[in-house]
Amino acid sequence: MAEDKKYETLDPENWDDMRILAHQMVDDSIDYLKSAGERPVWQRVPDDVASTFQAGMPEEPSAPSRVYEEFRDHVFPYSLGCPHPRFWGWYMGNGTILGALADFMAATMNSNLGGGHHAAIMVEQQVINWMKSVVGFPEKASGLLVSGGSMANITGLTVARNSMVDWDVRKEGVRANRKKLTIYASTEAHSCNQKGVEQLGLGSDNLRRIPVREDYTMDLEQLQAAIEADRRDGCRAICVIASSGTVNTGAIDDLNGIADICKKHQLWFHIDGAIGAIAMLSEQVKPRLKGIERADSIALDLHKWLHIPFEAACILVKEESFHRGSFSLVPAYLEQDGGGIASGGHWFSEYGLQLSRSFRALKVWMTLKEHGSRRLGRMISRNVEQAHYLGGLIESSNDLELVAPIGLDIVCFRFNPGGMDPQSLNRVNRRILVELQENGIAAPSFTTLKGTYCIRVAIANHRSRYEDFDLLVHETVRIGKSV
Amino acid sequence: MAEDKKYETLDPENWDDMRILAHQMVDDSIDYLKSAGERPVWQRVPDDVASTFQAGMPEEPSAPSRVYEEFRDHVFPYSLGCPHPRFWGWYMGNGTILGALADFMAATMNSNLGGGHHAAIMVEQQVINWMKSVVGFPEKASGLLVSGGSMANITGLTVARNSMVDWDVRKEGVRANRKKLTIYASTEAHSCNQKGVEQLGLGSDNLRRIPVREDYTMDLEQLQAAIEADRRDGCRAICVIASSGTVNTGAIDDLNGIADICKKHQLWFHIDGAIGAIAMLSEQVKPRLKGIERADSIALDLHKWLHIPFEAACILVKEESFHRGSFSLVPAYLEQDGGGIASGGHWFSEYGLQLSRSFRALKVWMTLKEHGSRRLGRMISRNVEQAHYLGGLIESSNDLELVAPIGLDIVCFRFNPGGMDPQSLNRVNRRILVELQENGIAAPSFTTLKGTYCIRVAIANHRSRYEDFDLLVHETVRIGKSV
Numbered sequence: 001m002a003e004d005k006k007y008e009t010l011d012p013e014n015w016d017d018m019r020i021l022a023h024q025m026v027d028d029s030i031d032y033l034k035s036a037g038e039r040p041v042w043q044r045v046p047d048d049v050a051s052t053f054q055a056g057m058p059e060e061p062s063a064p065s066r067v068y069e070e071f072r073d074h075v076f077p078y079s080l081g082c083p084h085p086r087f088w089g090w091y092m093g094n095g096t097i098l099g100a101l102a103d104f105m106a107a108t109m110n111s112n113l114g115g116g117h118h119a120a121i122m123v124e125q126q127v128i129n130w131m132k133s134v135v136g137f138p139e140k141a142s143g144l145l146v147s148g149g150s151m152a153n154i155t156g157l158t159v160a161r162n163s164m165v166d167w168d169v170r171k172e173g174v175r176a177n178r179k180k181l182t183i184y185a186s187t188e189a190h191s192c193n194q195k196g197v198e199q200l201g202l203g204s205d206n207l208r209r210i211p212v213r214e215d216y217t218m219d220l221e222q223l224q225a226a227i228e229a230d231r232r233d234g235c236r237a238i239c240v241i242a243s244s245g246t247v248n249t250g251a252i253d254d255l256n257g258i259a260d261i262c263k264k265h266q267l268w269f270h271i272d273g274a275i276g277a278i279a280m281l282s283e284q285v286k287p288r289l290k291g292i293e294r295a296d297s298i299a300l301d302l303h304k305w306l307h308i309p310f311e312a313a314c315i316l317v318k319e320e321s322f323h324r325g326s327f328s329l330v331p332a333y334l335e336q337d338g339g340g341i342a343s344g345g346h347w348f349s350e351y352g353l354q355l356s357r358s359f360r361a362l363k364v365w366m367t368l369k370e371h372g373s374r375r376l377g378r379m380i381s382r383n384v385e386q387a388h389y390l391g392g393l394i395e396s397s398n399d400l401e402l403v404a405p406i407g408l409d410i411v412c413f414r415f416n417p418g419g420m421d422p423q424s425l426n427r428v429n430r431r432i433l434v435e436l437q438e439n440g441i442a443a444p445s446f447t448t449l450k451g452t453y454c455i456r457v458a459i460a461n462h463r464s465r466y467e468d469f470d471l472l473v474h475e476t477v478r479i480g481k482s483v
Numbered sequence: 484m485a486e487d488k489k490y491e492t493l494d495p496e497n498w499d500d501m502r503i504l505a506h507q508m509v510d511d512s513i514d515y516l517k518s519a520g521e522r523p524v525w526q527r528v529p530d531d532v533a534s535t536f537q538a539g540m541p542e543e544p545s546a547p548s549r550v551y552e553e554f555r556d557h558v559f560p561y562s563l564g565c566p567h568p569r570f571w572g573w574y575m576g577n578g579t580i581l582g583a584l585a586d587f588m589a590a591t592m593n594s595n596l597g598g599g600h601h602a603a604i605m606v607e608q609q610v611i612n613w614m615k616s617v618v619g620f621p622e623k624a625s626g627l628l629v630s631g632g633s634m635a636n637i638t639g640l641t642v643a644r645n646s647m648v649d650w651d652v653r654k655e656g657v658r659a660n661r662k663k664l665t666i667y668a669s670t671e672a673h674s675c676n677q678k679g680v681e682q683l684g685l686g687s688d689n690l691r692r693i694p695v696r697e698d699y700t701m702d703l704e705q706l707q708a709a710i711e712a713d714r715r716d717g718c719r720a721i722c723v724i725a726s727s728g729t730v731n732t733g734a735i736d737d738l739n740g741i742a743d744i745c746k747k748h749q750l751w752f753h754i755d756g757a758i759g760a761i762a763m764l765s766e767q768v769k770p771r772l773k774g775i776e777r778a779d780s781i782a783l784d785l786h787k788w789l790h791i792p793f794e795a796a797c798i799l800v801k802e803e804s805f806h807r808g809s810f811s812l813v814p815a816y817l818e819q820d821g822g823g824i825a826s827g828g829h830w831f832s833e834y835g836l837q838l839s840r841s842f843r844a845l846k847v848w849m850t851l852k853e854h855g856s857r858r859l860g861r862m863i864s865r866n867v868e869q870a871h872y873l874g875g876l877i878e879s880s881n882d883l884e885l886v887a888p889i890g891l892d893i894v895c896f897r898f899n900p901g902g903m904d905p906q907s908l909n910r911v912n913r914r915i916l917v918e919l920q921e922n923g924i925a926a927p928s929f930t931t932l933k934g935t936y937c938i939r940v941a942i943a944n945h946r947s948r949y950e951d952f953d954l955l956v957h958e959t960v961r962i963g964k965s966v
Contacts, residue, residue: 030505055609071585097495174686201652334573357631357794
C-alpha cells in the first residue's frame with residue numbers, strides 16, 4: 001500500500017465542509033416537506049435530465065457538495081409525489097420528517113438487526129410487541145419487521161406451508177407424490193399473495209381464487225364449497241388468506257366467518273392486512289375488523305397508513321415455534337454465545353429470510369412515540385371520513401358515478417355524463433386521469449372493475465384536506481367536459 | 484370529524500422547533516462518526532436501560548425533542564459497533580456519513596420504486612448498469628436492488644428454478660412426479676442459499692453440499708461426480724451455486740472451472756458474490772475472480788465491502804427475459820399507461836418479490852459519485868493487505884496460529900501457546916473473544932472449522948489502520964496468558 005494512501009478512508013476529507021452540507025440538506029428537506037402541497041403533485045422528468053442517468057460509473061471522486069447538487073437538481077424535483085396532499089395513487093403513505101430523520105440516525109449507527117446484544121434489537125422487539133397489542137395477539141406471539149406487505153405475506157405463507165403438512169417441507173420440499181397443497185384467497189386478494197404461492201413452489205393453480213360478493217368481499221359459501229371439493233379430490237387444503245382491506249376497493253373480508261371455516265377444516269388463517277390491519281388504531285374502523293385476533297398470522301404494512309417512510313412492514317405469527325421452525329438455521333459462524341456481542345438471546349434472522357437487517361424499527365418507534373396511537377388512529381379515521389365525503393360529492397354530481405362501494409379509504413369512480421358507450425367512457429376517464437397527473441393537480445391511480453375503467457382514489461394521506469377533494473371533483477368534471 | 488382536528492396532520496406543530504432538532508441530530512451524527520474509533524467498540528446495554536424497552540405502546544404524543552433524547556440516551560450509545568475501526572464481526576461494512584444522509588433524503592422524498600415515471604427509477608437503473616459493468620455483464624442484462632445478500636441469492640435461485648425446467652413452475656409448482664430438482668453448492672456456501680432452496684419448495688435434501696479442498700474451495704471433481712450420480716438416479720440437476728468469498732474464510736471457488744461444468748451439463752451458474760463480487764473494483768483481487776462474467780446470475784452485497792449503510796444488495800441476471808418471466812405479475816391496478824405517473828416503461832416490481840420498494844439506490848449512487856470506483860477499490864485492496872499483515876503478525880507469534888488459509892479479507896486464528904488439549908483451547912479462545920468484546924477493545928466474531936473454535940477477523944472496514952491489528956494481536960496474547 002502506497003504510504004500516502006495508508007490512512008485514506010471513506011470519511012470526509014474535511015468534516016467541517018460535510019457538516020455545512022449536512023445542515024443544508026436538513027434545511028432543504030424541511031422546506032420540501034413544509035411546502036409539500038405547494039408544488040405540482042407530479043411532473044415528468046425532462047429529457048435532458050433523464051439523459052444524465054445514462055452516464056457510466058464514476059472512477060474518480062467528486063466533492064460531496066457537487067454530488068448533492070446533482071441530486072438536488074436532477075432527482076429531488078422529479079419525485080413520485082407521495083408527500084403531496086393530493087397523492088392518492090396505488091396505496092402509499094406520506095412519510096414524516098421525524099421518520100426520515102430516524103432513518104438517518106439508523107444509517108449513522110449502521111446497526112445490523114440480524115441478532116446480537118444491542119439496543120436496536122430491543123427497540124424492534126418493543127415495536128413488535130406494540131403491533132401484537134394493536135391486533136390483539138398474545139404476548140407470546142412472535143413477529144418480524146420486514147420490507148413491505150409482499151415480504152410480510154410471503155413470510156406468513158411460508159410458515160403456513162411449513163407448519164400445516166405432515167412431512168418436513170424444509171428438508172424434503174413440496175412433494176406432489178403426497179397430497180396437492182391448496183390455498184384459498186378471494187379474486188380481489190393482492191397479487192403478492194400469488195407471487196408468494198409461486199415462490200413457495202406450490203403453483204398458482206393451487207391458489208384457489210374464490211369469487212367475491214357485490215361488496216367485493218369473499219363469498220364464504222363458495223370458499224366452503226371449494227375446500228370441500230378439493231378434499232374430495234384428494235388435495236390437502238392448508239391455508240385461507242383473508243384480506244382486511246382489498247387493494248382495489250378496500251373491502252374487508254368477513255374475518256370471523258373465515259376464522260370459523262378455518263377452525264372447522266383445520267386450516268391456517270392468514271390475514272393480508274397490508275392496508276387495513278393498522279386501522280385497528282381507529283375507533284371507527286376497529287369494529288369492522290372483528291375476528292382479526294383469531295388469525296394464525298397477520299401481515300401489517302407500516303409504510304402505508306402509518307406513514308412510516310419506505311420500507312416498513314410487520315409479520316406476526318401467533319405460535320412462535322411455528323415461526324422460528326420455518327426459518328431458523330444457525331451455522332457455526334452465527335452461533336450465539338453466553339457473553340459479548342453474540343449474546344442477547346433473540347436472533348431475528350431465525351424468523352425470516354434476511355440475515356443482515358437494517359434498523360427500520362427506529363422510524364416506527366420514533367413515530368409512535370411522537371404521535372401516539374390515538375393521533376395516528378385519528379388520521380386513519382379522517383381518511384375514511386374523507387372517502388365518504390368524496391363519495392358524497394360524486395353522488396351529488398350529475399357527471400360522476402361511483403363504480404364500487406367505498407371500502408375503508410378507497411373510492412373508485414368515473415366521469416359519466418350519460419349517453420356514452422362503455423369504450424368511450426373508458427377512454428375518456430383514462431384521459432382525465434392522465435390530465436390530472438400531467439397537470440400536477442392530483443395523483444389518483446386507476447383500476448378496472450368488471451371491465452369498467454375507473455379512477456381510484458386511495459386516501460392514506462395525513463395531509464389531505466376536505467378541500468382537496470372538492471378540487472378533485474371540480475377538475476375531473478372540467479377535464480371530462482373538455483375532452 | 485371534530486372541527487379542531489379537521490386540519491391536524493403528522494407534520495410538526497412547530498417547524499422551527501423541528502428544524503432546530505434536526506440540526507442537533509446532524510451534529511450528533513457527525514460527532515459520532517468522526518469519533519468512531521474513540522469509543523469502546525461495543526458495550527452491554529445496562530439493565531435499567533433495557534427495561535425501558537418493555538413499555539407498552541404510547542397512546543399520547545410526545546415532543547419530538549423528548550423522543551430524540553430517549554433515543555440519544557438509550558439507543559445511540561449501545562450499538563452493535565459497525566462504524567468502529569476495530570469492528571470485524573460476521574461480515575459488515577462501516578457505512579459513511581453521506582450514505583446516511585442519502586437515506587435521509589430518500590426518506591424525505593418517500594419514493595416508491597415499484598415503478599412509474601420518476602427520477603428515482605432512473606437512478607436505480609443507472610446503479611444497476613454500473614453493477615453490470617463491475618462484473619462484466621452485458622448491457623442487456625437485468626438487475627434489481629434488494630435488501631441484502633439473502634434476498635439477492637433467493638431472487639437468483641428463483642430465476643434458476645423457474646427457467647431451468649420444462650414446465651411452468653409458477654403455475655404448477657414444484658412437482659416431484661416429474662424429476663427431482665437438484666442444486667449444488669459447497670459445504671462452505673452461505674446458509675442463506677439453503678434457506679432459499681427451502682423457501683422455493685425444493686427441499687434442503689436436494690441441495691447437494693459438495694466437499695471443499697484444503698483451501699476451502701469447492702472440489703470440482705466431486706461436483707462433477709455428484710451431478711453425474713444424480714443424473715443416473717433420475718434427478719434433474721438445475722443449478723450450481725459458486726461462492727466468490729465464503730463466509731467462514733473468504734475462499735473463492737474456481738469460477739471458470741464451475742462455468743465449464745455448468746456449460747457441459749447445461750446448468751444455471753449462480754454466484755453468491757455477497758462478499759467478494761464487489762472486489763472486482765480492486766485491481767489486486769480482480770484477477771482471482773476470473774470467470775465471474777460467465778455466470779447466469781450474480782448476487783452482490785453493497786452494505787458489506789462497499790460500505791453502503793444497511794440495507795443494500797443487488798441481483799444481476801444475464802438473460803432479462805428469464806428474470807422478468809420469474810416475477811412479472813401485473814394486476815389491473817398496476818397496469819402501465821402511456822401518460823402520467825404510471826408511464827415510464829420499467830417496473831422493478833416485475834423483477835422481484837417486492838412491490839413497494841424504497842429508494843435505496845440513492846445511497847449507492849451518491850457513494851459511488853462521492854468516492855469513485857478507484858478509491859472504493861483501494862479500500863478493498865487495503866483490507867486484503869491488512870488481512871495478510873495480520874496473518875504475518877500471527878505467524879511470527881509463538882502464541883498464535885492461523886487455523887485456515889487467509890481468503891480475501893478474512894483471518895481465522897487462535898491463541899495456542901502449546902501444551903493445551905483441544906477442548907481447553909476452544910474454551911480459552913472463546914474466553915479471549917468475549918473479553919475482547921466486553922472490554923470494548925475489538926469485535927471479531929468466531930467460527931468453528933473442522934471442530935476447531937477460532938477467532939474470525941473479517942476486515943471489511945475502511946477505518947481500520949494497521950496499528951489496529953497490532954493492538955488485536957497484543958491484546959489477544961495478553962488476555963490468553965491471563966485466563
